[in-house]
Every structure is written in structure tokens, then in C-alpha cells.
Ligand SMILES: Nc1ncnc2c1ncn2[C@@H]1O[C@H](COP(=O)(O)OP(=O)(O)OP(=O)(O)O)[C@@H](O)[C@H]1O
Ligand SMILES: Nc1ncnc2c1ncn2[C@@H]1O[C@H](COP(=O)(O)OP(=O)(O)OP(=O)(O)O)[C@@H](O)[C@H]1O
């Protein structure tokens with residue numbers, strides 16, 4: 001059955017989508033069958049893979065709120081072994097509309113159960129909040145990867161995120177575990193980056209990934225071409241870092 | 257009565273907090289009485305101003321959910337003419353708890369009415385979402401400033417944000433208007449930044465601020481010292497940009 005991994009952090013702009021998309025493409029290229037679930041109403045993962053949101057029949061909103069079977073919402077991308085469940089702006093309504101729905105936290109978990117056997121890995125890109133969309137992702141996932149930007153303000157919310165993960169683990173999903181913490185946007189020109197890495201290493205001594213993703217303009221340029229870094233500039237510093245990260249993911253997930 | 261300005265954008269990490277804090281300190285130094293409202297459960301504006309969250313008696317959560325008078329939640333900072341209503345992680349609960357509260361969108365507007373006459377400007381820092389905390393800020397505000405990062409993924413959500421602002425204007429707060437759009441984290445090393453600025457200029461021809469804030473490490477370092485850029489490094493490129501922006505804000509708000 002698929003390894004289901006959520007990319008979560010309520011701090012905005014820390015590299016959740018970039019990490020999800022980069023890893024999805026690399027794992028699919030390595031031969032694994034990958035499903036990418038875009039659980040962020042901004043739909044950045046959807047557009048980073050070059051999909052046209054207007055052309056989609058069903059999206060994650062239909063699955064969570066209208067009970068449409070997730071198999072019907074799975075869109076094939078033009079990359080072999082990589083499928084996507086897309087998000088559109090309407091998904092923003094789910095945060096409020098789900099509040100009064102029975103089993104509201106389990107909607108995504110139940111939906112994914114239908115297709116999990118068709119994939120080796122499912123990656124869920126979360127929005128920058130700890131609302132019901134992220135809780136759904138954490139309830140559906142067995143693992144969570146926490147991207148943390150190497151900046152001071154990004155440290156602040158980590159405690160709150162860990163508390164939320166523990167809460168989901170205790171009440172909704174006992175098998176959830178923090179697969180690792182990925183440091184992103186490391187800028188060698190400032191001591192601040194090193195200080196943040198050291199602080200996080202103290203907080204998560206065994207879980208911090210060896211790979212540290214540098215700040216690299218090529219990573220910001222890639223989505224404007226609908227490409228992941230592996231397709232846009234694989235040998236850039238950002239491209240090499242995400243290759244190394246994908247290798248670490250294969251190891252930690254014990255993918256065959 | 258105070259000019260109430262919300263800093264809003266559901267895209268994460270675009271510079272909402274940095275813009276709110278930089279502007280608050282500069283306006284207070286220019287002689288205006290300023291209230292900063294931190295409406296983000298991450299509490300980045302609270303810590304960027306160097307306040308200790310453990311030492312606060314009341315916070316925004318108490319005002320929105322328990323009906324505590326906002327005057328009791330106002331904390332003085334060590335900067336003359338600059339007060340703050342702080343946020344702590346518990347505020348994250350408000351997004352769900354407010355759903356069933358009567359007049360849920362108007363809680364902040366009603367609370368601010370009590371103290372608006374004591375200030376020239378109120379700045380509200382929003383979380384990276386379009387949930388009830390941001391809707392409360394947009395309902396309380398007369399103006400909204402939209403920081404937009406000069407990167408491709410940041411363009412995607414702008415349409416959705418404008419739709420939400422229009423919705424609030426039509427249903428909840430007819431006096432709401434977009435004061436302007438501030439381009440942030442401009443990186444001269446990539447054509448992408450210029451392309452994004454041109455795209456936004458086409459979308460908001462009259463509202464884009466003349467100031468474009470460059471990407472500058474000093475801005476990321478300042479909050480780790482509990483200082484705004486004006487206090488940490490006023491003559492850095494980021495410091496000069498935010499000084500120019502504060503001047504534009506004084507003009508557009510017609511502050512005496
Ligand atoms: N290592 C990096 N170096 C430089 N730019 C990066 C890097 N990683 C991501 N970016 C860029 O920074 C911005 C934020 O990254 P991204 O959108 O992946 O973060 P996010 O956590 O998904 O944001 P949100 O909280 O809004 O969902 C994007 O424009 C992205 O292209
Ligand atoms: N112009 C800039 N140049 C470089 N770094 C910046 C700039 N503006 C802000 N930063 C840094 O980038 C990060 C994101 O900025 P900030 O936290 O202000 O964004 P935000 O929109 O408030 O994020 P969130 O969506 O999480 O609330 C912070 O670490 C901040 O210090």
C-alpha cells in the first residue's frame with residue numbers, strides 16, 4: 001500500500017509546494033508510481049506541474065464535500081507514473097463547509113483508501129494553516145515532512161505545528177509520524193541561516209534531513225514554466241539538493 | 257478616527273508581517289499614534305516587535321471569543337506612540353470556534369470601534385489564509401494593502417484575494433477599498449521579478465505603489481533581534497525602501 005506523506009507547515013512560503021512537486025517528479029522518474037494531492041486552495045502544486053485548472057472535471061473539493069470518488073478526480077499529467085488530484089480556489093470554502101460535516105477530519109483518509117493500492121507514494125501539499133484541510137491531510141497520512149525555512153520567523157510556529165501533529169496522532173491517526181524536517185532556503189551569506197539550522201537540529205536531533213536546500217533563484221523560476229527543478233535545471237544547486245532529498249526519502253520510506 | 261489598514265494575502269511568506277511591522281514603527285516615529293493588531297496565530301508581528309508572549313494578560317483571542325474589551329488587550333511597546341494587540345497560538349482555534357458565533361465576521365470591527373479614536377492608524381497583520389480571521393480584518397478595515405512577492409507562484413492567488421475582498425465589500429463592509437499593492441522581495445538577478453511586476457502593473461495600474469521592496473537579507477535578520485528594519489539597519493536597501501513606502505502610505509491615507 002502507498003506511503004502517504006503530508007508536507008505541512010502553517011508558516012507561509014517555506015517551500016512546501018516546491019518540495020512536494022520536486023519530490024513527486026523525481027520519485028516518478030525513479031520508477032515509483034506517485035499521486036500528488038494538492039490540498040491548498042491556491043493550487044500552486046497544480047500549476048507548478050503545468051496543469052490547466054479550467055480543464056479539470058473534478059477536483060479535491062468535489063471529493064471532500066460532494067463525495068465524488070477520488071478515482072474520478074485523479075488527473076493524469078504528461079509525466080509517466082505521476083498523477084494529480086488538483087485544487088482550485090473553490091477549495092477555500094471547504095475550511096468552513098467541512099466544520100459541520102460528519103467525520104469531517106477523515107474525509108481525505110477515506111477517499112484515499114480507494115486508490116492507495118495503485119501508488120507507491122502519495123504526497124499531499126498542505127496550505128499555510130492548521131485548519132481542516134491540513135488536519136485532513138495529517139489524518140490521511142502515515143508520515144509528515146516539515147519544510148522549515150532558514151529564517152527567524154519560521155522558527156516560531158514549529159512548536160505549534162508539533163502540538164497539532166501530536167493532537168492528530170492522539171485523537172485521529174495513531175500511525176502518524178514525523179518522517180523528517182527539511183531545512184530550506186539556506187542562505188550562506190547570513191549567519192542567521194546557520195543559527196536557525198542549529199536551533200532546529202537541537203529541537204529534532206534525529207529527524208532533520210541531511211540535505212539542506214539552498215536559496216536558489218532557479219527554484220523560483222521553474223514553476224513559471226510549469227516545470228519542476230529536475231526538468232528545468234537539474235544540475236543547479238537547488239536541483240542537486242532536491243535529488244539528494246529524494247534519495248533520502250526513498251531510504252526513510254523504505255521504498256523497494 | 258483612525259485609518260484602519262489590513263495587510264492581507266493568503267499566499268504565504270510574501271512580506272505581510274515585515275510590511276506591517278516596518279510601517280508601524282516608521283509611522284510611530286513620524287509622530288502618528290499607531291495600533292498594531294496581530295491577527296495571525298503564528299504571532300510573528302508580536303515577536304518581531306520583541307514582545308514576550310508569555311507576559312501578556314489578554315490577547316486577540318480573548319477579544320474575539322470571550323468579549324474582553326480590546327482596551328484591556330492593548331499592550332504598550334517600549335516605542336512611543338506604538339501599541340499592540342498580540343496574538344498567541346491559541347488564536348488558531350478562533351478560525352473554527354467563530355463559525356457558530358453570531359455576527360462572527362464583525363467581532364474585530366466592533367472591538368476596534370472602542371479604541372479607534374485614540375489612534376491615527378491601525379494596522380492589522382493577517383494570517384496566510386482567507387478564513388474568518390482575515391475576513392474579520394477585512395470587515396474592520398477601511399483599507400487593504402496587498403503585499404505581493406515578485407515570484408511566479410505569488411501571482412496565482414491574487415485573483416482569488418480580489419474576489420474575497422469584493423465579497424467582503426459587497427456583503428460586510430462597503431467602505432473597504434484596496435489602498436495599494438506593494439511588490440516585495442524583488443530580485444534584480446532574475447528576469448522573473450521584472451515579469452511579475454509588469455504583470456501586476458497590468459492588473460492594478462493605478463494601485464501599485466511606486467516603492468518596490470528588494471530582497472534584502474537585513475530584513476530577514478531584523479526580527480531575530482526584535483527590531484524593525486528602521487531600528488536594525490535603516491540605511492540598508494530594505495530600510496530605505498520601507499521608509500519610502502511609509503511616506504507613500506502617509507500620502508495615500510491623507511494623514512495630516
Ligand atoms: N530553495 C529555494 N530558493 C529560492 N526560492 C525558493 C526555494 N524554494 C521555494 N522557492 C520559491 O519561494 C516561494 C515559496 O515557496 P513555496 O510556494 O514552495 O512555499 P510554500 O510553503 O508552499 O508556500 P505557501 O505557504 O504559500 O503554500 C515560491 O515562489 C518558490 O518558487
Ligand atoms: N524584502 C525581503 N527580503 C528578504 N527577506 C524578507 C523580505 N521581506 C520579508 N523577508 C523575510 O521573509 C520571510 C517571510 O516574510 P514575512 O514573514 O513578513 O511574510 P508573511 O507574508 O507575513 O508570512 P506568513 O504568510 O507566514 O504570515 C521572513 O523570514 C522575513 O523576515
Ligand SMILES: [Mg+2]
Nearest residue numbers: 016017040044
Ligand atoms: Mg504551497
Ligand SMILES: [Mg+2]
Nearest residue numbers: 272273296300
Ligand atoms: Mg506573517
